[in-house]
Amino acid sequence: MKCPACGHRPTRVLDSRATEDEEAIRRRRECGTCGYRFTTYERAESKTLVVIKKDGRREAYDPDKILAGMVKACEKRPIPLETLEQITQEIEDELRRLPTRQVSSGLIGEKVLERLRRLDEVAYVRFASVNREFEDARRFVEEVATLTQEREAK
Numbered sequence: 001m002k003c004p005a006c007g008h009r010p011t012r013v014l015d016s017r018a019t020e021d022e023e024a025i026r027r028r029r030e031c032g033t034c035g036y037r038f039t040t041y042e043r044a045e046s047k048t049l050v051v052i053k054k055d056g057r058r059e060a061y062d063p064d065k066i067l068a069g070m071v072k073a074c075e076k077r078p079i080p081l082e083t084l085e086q087i088t089q090e091i092e093d094e095l096r097r098l099p100t101r102q103v104s105s106g107l108i109g110e111k112v113l114e115r116l117r118r119l120d121e122v123a124y125v126r127f128a129s130v131n132r133e134f135e136d137a138r139r140f141v142e143e144v145a146t147l148t149q150e151r152e153a154k
Contacts, residue, residue, distance in 0.1 A: 003031035004038055049095055050102045061095070061103070063088050066112060073127035077120050087115045121147050 001011050008031060015028040025042040049061035070084045091111045095103050109131040116124040125143055134140055 001029060001040065003034060003036055005036035006031060006034040008033040046096060047101050051108065052102055052104045054105060058102070061092075063092050066091060066108065069127060069130070070112060070116065070123070073116065073123040073130075074120065077123050079120055079123065083119070087112070087119075090115070117147075 002009055003011055010032050011029040012032060013027050014030050014037070017026055018024070019026050019041070023043065027040045027042065028037060029040060030037050050058050051061050052058055067084055067088045070087065071081070074084065091108065094111065095108070109127075113124060113128055113131060116127050125140065125147070128134070128143055129140065132139075134143075
């Protein structure tokens with residue numbers, strides 16, 4: 001491996017161990033030329049996910065888009081960014097466990113809605129209005145009525 005400080009090879013491994021979640025191998029390395037020490041991580045190659053959009057276009061999966069959508073929906077709500085980041089990671093993990101590499105944007109949206117519904121009803125309705133393309137106030141009222149009925153049934 002090339003040294004990030006001087007660009008020379010070789011480097012030697014000083015220490016190697018699994019990370020806490022056992023998803024990667026952490027290696028401490030030292031450059032044989034300049035003595036610079038650095039850390040590298042070795043992970044299993046993950047499959048590339050492709051998102052099939054509503055209009056049929058395909059694009060590379062980008063978890064930042066999920067996070068950005070949730071941040072927008074949760075604007076001025078008492079929800080920590082860390083919670084939204086955790087949800088984003090959970091959704092990505094679920095998608096990677098699917099037997100296919102192609103997922104619909106609708107499936108991703110429903111996974112986000114599932115979690116926002118449990119987290120914050122206002123954020124849920126905001127996200128649903130964009131994801132399900134509400135065209136008028138009637139759809140908002142219907143969605144809120146459904147939430148209210150579900151809450152009262154509990």
